[in-house]
Amino acid sequence: MHTKNINYTGSGEPTNVTPKYEGHAYIDIDGNRKYQSKSTTEGDYEEIALTNTPISSRIIWETLLTSDVQSVEIPGGSLGGYEYDLEIFVVNGSSTDESFVYLYVQNDETDSNYSNAYYYLYDGSSGAAHSDDANIFRVPIGMEGYAFIKLRLVGNNYRFECKSSSCVSYSVLGVNKRGIKYKVTDTNPLSKITIKSDQTDGLGIGTIIRLIDPVNKTPWSVNNRLISKFIPIAQGFDGDSPPATIETISTGNGKIKVRKFDSSSSENMLFEYDIPHGFIGDDIDVEIYGYITEATAPATNEGIAFDVSCCLAKNGDNLNKTHDSSDTVTISDLNGNSIDSQYDKFVLSSATVTQADATNGDTIFIKIERNVSHADDDYGQDIGICGIRIIHEIERDVN
Numbered sequence: 001m002h003t004k005n006i007n008y009t010g011s012g013e014p015t016n017v018t019p020k021y022e023g024h025a026y027i028d029i030d031g032n033r034k035y036q037s038k039s040t041t042e043g044d045y046e047e048i049a050l051t052n053t054p055i056s057s058r059i060i061w062e063t064l065l066t067s068d069v070q071s072v073e074i075p076g077g078s079l080g081g082y083e084y085d086l087e088i089f090v091v092n093g094s095s096t097d098e099s100f101v102y103l104y105v106q107n108d109e110t111d112s113n114y115s116n117a118y119y120y121l122y123d124g125s126s127g128a129a130h131s132d133d134a135n136i137f138r139v140p141i142g143m144e145g146y147a148f149i150k151l152r153l154v155g156n157n158y159r160f161e162c163k164s165s166s167c168v169s170y171s172v173l174g175v176n177k178r179g180i181k182y183k184v185t186d187t188n189p190l191s192k193i194t195i196k197s198d199q200t201d202g203l204g205i206g207t208i209i210r211l212i213d214p215v216n217k218t219p220w221s222v223n224n225r226l227i228s229k230f231i232p233i234a235q236g237f238d239g240d241s242p243p244a245t246i247e248t249i250s251t252g253n254g255k256i257k258v259r260k261f262d263s264s265s266s267e268n269m270l271f272e273y274d275i276p277h278g279f280i281g282d283d284i285d286v287e288i289y290g291y292i293t294e295a296t297a298p299a300t301n302e303g304i305a306f307d308v309s310c311c312l313a314k315n316g317d318n319l320n321k322t323h324d325s326s327d328t329v330t331i332s333d334l335n336g337n338s339i340d341s342q343y344d345k346f347v348l349s350s351a352t353v354t355q356a357d358a359t360n361g362d363t364i365f366i367k368i369e370r371n372v373s374h375a376d377d378d379y380g381q382d383i384g385i386c387g388i389r390i391i392h393e394i395e396r397d398v399n
Contacts, residue, residue: 018042025089025146036146036165038175060084062210068092068201074193074211081189082153085212088195089146092204093139099202102134103149104194105158105182109134115282117359118178130359137164137176139202150214151190158182158190179280227394230289231271232387233259239268239367249293249384251343258384260293261370263377268369271388277360278394284310284358285350285391286366288329292344293384298334304383305330305374308351313363323367327351330376350391366390 010017014026019037026035026045035045061078086103093099102109111133118129139145147164162178193211197203234246234257244260261267273284286308292298307328311321329348331337339346355364368388371377 014045015043017045019045034148036163036175058213060211060213062208065203065205065207065209068204070200070202071194071196072203072207072209074195074209076191078211079190079193083214084151084190084193085214086149086151086193087147087208087210087212088136088149089144089208090139090203091144091206091208093141093143093145094197094199094202094204095142096201097199098141099139099145100135100198101137101139101145101147101202102196102198103136103160103162103180104134104196105151105190105192106184106186106188107192107194108182108184109194109196113182113184115181115183116178117180117280118176130357132357134160134180134182136160136162136178136180139197142204151193153187156185156187158186181282183282226391227276229273229390230387231273231390233257233269233385235271236387237270237272239270239369241265241267241369242269243267243370243385244382249291249343254343256291256386258291258293258386260382260384262372262382263370263380264372266369266372268367269385271366271368273364273366273390275358275360275362275364276394279358279360280393282354282358283392284353284355284364286353286368287350287389287391288348288368288385289387289389290346290348290383290385292334292339292342292346292381294381295342296381297341297344298339298379298381300335301333302379303330303332303334303376304348304379305371305377306348306351307369307371308353308366309369310353310355310364310366312355312358313365314357315361321365323365324353324355326367326369327353328371328374330374332376334379 010026010028012028014035017026019040024037035047038044038046061074063072090101114132114134116131116133116135136149137145137147145165147162150161152159160180162180164176195209246257246259248255248257288306305328307326309323309326311323313319313321329351331346331348334346353366358364366388
């Protein structure tokens with residue numbers, strides 16, 4: 001079995017340090033900065049962590065394995081919060097096969113409950129992909145792997161941001177960035193964290209695992225950002241029961257193109273959206289924009305309802321896809337929301353469509369349909385829709 005040093009340490013930046021392999025860690029003990037090598041060239045490191053106080057003073061729990069094991073559970077007594085950093089140095093990976101290392105929370109080891117978007121760099125190549133699992137990195141046979149992970153509660157879900165060494169084959173190492181979402185709604189404090197390999201000896205003797213109290217507890221949005229795109233009605237397509245043809249409504253200085261959705265039949269349209277590079281997670285929010293087009297304005301407690309659904313076309317898929325179940329959004333009282341005159345604008349609260357397998361280059365087809373049978377859709381007039389807005393998360397450093 002081949003063993004490598006866990007990391008290098010030194011004073012200052014590693015400008016004169018020659019890493020043993022790509023992904024080798026270096027710690028500046030004076031500046032409390034952590035670096036990871038991008039190649040085996042002298043000084044070719046990138047910074048991956050910065051702390052304002054020494055890591056040693058913020059370690060909540062750590063272990064040094066004295067034997068080969070398959071999994072390690074962080075004791076519940078060390079947990080009970082919502083935000084943690086985690087360092088994993090796997091030494092002496094499995095002696096029989098490449099080791100896939102997973103991170104599970106809240107006693108849930110069901111891979112389908114995790115959504116994993118990742119981007120990797122290796123051997124001069126790069127790529128992005130998506131899977132339904134909690135895999136954080138891979139370790140070559142008998143070698144070493146490293147991961148630095150931020151665990152944060154974001155809204156109603158736990159998310160992990162992971163930067164690690166990666167193994168694409170038995171000998172090729174690279175850098176891996178992952179964004180993992182625990183899809184189960186859970187706002188309880190973390191009660192269990194499990195690090196587990198798919199090999200019985202995947203976490204080898206000498207492996208170090210540290211649970212750290214993070215200095216930077218800023219929201220997830222600091223690391224990612226929202227992207228927003230408005231798609232005007234003219235760029236939509238007829239559904240199987242389309243609304244009226246496009247027309248321009250105007251009053252005073254304002255003009256806009258709309259399509260009128262009937263009040264007595266459920267008419268629908270389709271919009272196409274291509275998933276960009278850096279897409280994170282699996283949720284896309286859709287807002288519907290429109291105007292009161294008819295002279296008969298909404299009376300008190302009269303409203304509208306729309307169903308929003310989607311389907312996904314990946315490379316090689318046929319265009320004829322089946323839409324998922326819909327999310328219904330309503331304004332139950334237009335008048336009560338000051339939408340009470342002809343030409344008044346409205347925005348329906350966002351509907352969320354989920355595509356767990358979506359990744360860059362895929363195409364999502366979004367269907368909007370007026371739900372005239374819904375209890376809240378009792379405004380007995382046509383309604384003008386001028387477009388939809390798409391909102392989702394994307395990596396901050398992606399243009």
